Amino acid sequence: VNRKLRTGLPIEDHAHTIYTRAMYEKFYDELFESGKYTIKSKIGQDEYVLTDARADMEDAAAYIHVRLQGTERVTCECGLFEHMGMFCRHALKVRTS
Numbered sequence: 597v598n599r600k601l602r603t604g605l606p607i608e609d610h611a612h613t614i615y616t617r618a619m620y621e622k623f624y625d626e627l628f629e630s631g632k633y634t635i636k637s638k639i640g641q642d643e644y645v646l647t648d649a650r651a652d653m654e655d656a657a658a659y660i661h662v663r664l665q666g667t668e669r670v671t672c673e674c675g676l677f678e679h680m681g682m683f684c685r686h687a688l689k690v691r692t693s
Contacts, residue, residue, distance in 0.1 A: 603627065605692060623682055630688040644690050662686045
């Protein structure tokens with residue numbers, strides 16, 4: 597069964613070709629949720645600070661640190677990449693911006 601792509605982003609097309617249906621659905625959920633975050637600042641070449649766009653900007657707990665080390669390695673406080681090997685919503689926000 598051919599699945600319809602929803603966003604038209606190249607990263608979604610790539611995920612569509614490599615993931616199973618269940619993993620693709622999980623990936624799409626993360627991609628959709630990435631829209632709720634904004635990039636607060638960039639630290640160095642590969643480290644970013646994100647915040648939930650709906651959260652109070654003074655709340656330090658609302659900040660998420662993401663480090664992209666090339667295309668092979670992502671480090672994020674949520675730990676999704678380390679756990680599942682899939683980009684989390686935070687890394688997707690940085691990669692698609």
